Every structure is written in structure tokens, then in C-alpha cells.
Amino acid sequence: MSADADNKMRNIGPKSAAWLRQVGLRTRADVEAVGAIEAFMRVKRAGFKPTMNLLYAIEGALLDCHWQEIPDARRVELVAAAEAAIAQLPPPRYRPAAAPVHTTMMMEETAGDAHDAGAGLFDSTDD
Numbered sequence: 001m002s003a004d005a006d007n008k009m010r011n012i013g014p015k016s017a018a019w020l021r022q023v024g025l026r027t028r029a030d031v032e033a034v035g036a037i038e039a040f041m042r043v044k045r046a047g048f049k050p051t052m053n054l055l056y057a058i059e060g061a062l063l064d065c066h067w068q069e070i071p072d073a074r075r076v077e078l079v080a081a082a083e084a085a086i087a088q089l090p091p092p093r094y095r096p097a098a099a100p101v102h103t104t105m106m107m108e109e110t111a112g113d114a115h116d117a118g119a120g121l122f123d124s125t126d127d
Contacts, residue, residue, distance in 0.1 A: 011057035011067045019043045019050065028061075036062055037081045044086065055082055 009028055012020070023042040025031050031039050036059040043050045053067065055078050060067035070078075 009061035010064060011060045016050075016054055016057060019046070019048050019054075022046060031058065032062060036078065037085060040082060041085050045089065052079060052082065055079075 009017075009031070020026075020031065020039065020043065023039075023046050025034065025039055025042065034042070036055060039058050040050060040055040043054065056067040056070055056075065059070055059074070059078060063070070
């Protein structure tokens with residue numbers, strides 16, 4: 001959001017405003033045009049790590065109320081819509097998809113086994 005008082009939105013702090021600007025939402029009219037869910041998703045798709053609080057903050061800004069005053073029923077709708085949109089996102093690049101983790105345990109060698117296994121590798125003999 002712009003530093004102009006006309007564009008300053010309630011609930012939107014400097015970090016959130018910077019994220020919104022970076023995804024092309026520079027004015028209140030820009031945010032109103034796309035709505036809270038799409039504004040949140042643009043931030044998420046850009047690689048930032050917004051929490052649901054940003055979604056509530058945007059919705060509160062559009063309704064001109066404190067984000068904690070958003071009715072529970074509307075919060076449930078917002079979360080369901082955001083989760084559905086997040087589920088449609090492709091997996092992050094440069095990170096493997098989550099897979100089962102397998103743990104391999106190595107058996108400890110006894111002191112005698114370790115000595116025998118390496119015997120002769122670097123031994124010098126003066127024959």
C-alpha cells in the first residue's frame with residue numbers, strides 16, 4: 001500500500017503492505033478488485049510465507065474493521081477457500097516432494113574389529 005493516507009488500509013502493517021505492493025496490489029482499489037482470498041494467494045504464490053492472520057487482516061481492511069472482529073463463520077469460509085486454493089498450488093521448486101523417511105542404523109565396530117579391518121593398510125615393514 002502507498003504511504004498516502006488515502007491508500008492506507010486498516011490492519012495492514014509495513015511488512016504486509018510491502019508484500020502486497022510486490023505482487024502488484026498498490027492501492028485499496030487494487031485489493032478490493034481481487035478480494036481478500038486472491039490478494040492472500042498472490043502473496044503466497046510469490047514465495048512469501050503469510051499466515052492466516054494476513055488473510056484476516058486483508059478481509060478486515062476491506063470491511064473496515066479490526067481483523068479480530070471478523071465473525072467466526074466468515075473466518076471459517078476464508079480458511080476453507082484459502083486451503084482449497086493452497087491445495088491447487090504446485091509443489092515448491094528445488095525441494096523434493098515429501099516422502100517417507102527411512103533410518104539406517106550402523107552397527108558399532110568393536111575395537112578389535114576396527115584394528116583388524118585396517119591392519120596392514122599403512123603398516124611399514126623393514127624387511
